[in-house]
Amino acid sequence: MKITLLSGKTFDVNADLGFDMKVVYSARSRRLSLRIDKKDRMAVLTIPRYCSKKKAVSFVESHQDWVLNNLKKIPELKNFHNHDKISLFGQIYTIEHSPIRGNTRLDKKNHILYVSGGIEFLHRRVKDFIKKLALEEFTRRSNIVADKIGKRVHNVCIKDTKSRWASCSTLNNINYSWRLALAPDFVIRYIVAHEVSHLKHQDHSAYFWALVEFLEDDAEKGRDWLTENGHLLYIYK
Ligand SMILES: [Zn+2]
Structure with missing residues (x-):
């Protein structure tokens, strides 16, 4: 052992x-x-x-x-596959391998994620696409929430860390795990409210939690979901 x-x-x-x-x-x-x-x-x-x-x-x-x-009982680790349904920022998309039609892209109207290139690269391409989307979306959401409390986010980075979902440095840089893009929307809103609140309070004091709850009504629900179900965001390799 x-x-x-x-x-x-x-x-x-x-x-x-x-x-x-x-x-x-x-x-x-x-x-x-x-x-x-x-x-x-x-x-x-x-x-x-x-x-x-x-x-x-x-x-x-x-x-x-x-x-x-x-x-x-823990689900097996897996790759993204053609025709998988995945949640991206709270919306369900079907993965469609599309080797001929242009770049890997989201068809928001029809809820399809078109993936270009060879089928053997599909997992890699989906993962890269989600990371790119996560950077755009977490940057956008963080800025909106920071604005509400008169703070500025310096930089947003997307990581693949196991020890924490996200972090915020004293230089106002926020890191998020790309896997959070797969979580329900209320979880994402909670995480953004949590990290943005660190721009004001670098601790987990009562003042900090009061601010998180001020920014996000579903904060407690989001936190509980991560504790209970967070491991499900790790079933993709
Ligand atoms: Zn924290």
Whole structure:
């Protein structure tokens, strides 16, 4: 079994449980606990202070079936395919491979995403297109929301980060994961309100959350959706 520490270091223990696991050492927790990280597709073991390695390993072994069953429930990673229906900024589009007709583009009226080039490049092209669309749309939305609070966004970047959905620097640069483009519209509105609120408050204080809720009525719903369903945005490779 390979164990990955949050520091990125890995070590092996003498048991092969058939899954990967991250280990968190926590001074605050009182007991051993296991949870599933659906995004990273692995188990997360929390080890309290004063707990022997032997006890931790036997705890994991006794929960082996539980972990394997829960990991099995996570949808498989996949590519974008021809005729897939995908949500882009809250609108459903059907992917249509169109090797002859012009560039990869959105037909907003008919809800079709036409994808040019060879079929073997379709996944790549869809992903590139979504990143381009995400840059335009997140820039536009961020500027509109920032305007409401008299702030300016310096720059918007699109990333593919696993650790966070978005971030905002003290230089007023905002990063968003391209995968958010696939989320429902109220989730996107929440994320934009969240990052733009950081232009005023660099923390997660009560003032910060009050501003998020002032900017977006569905903020709580959006935040809950990401906690519950965020991993679904990672099923595309
Ligand atoms: Zn934040």
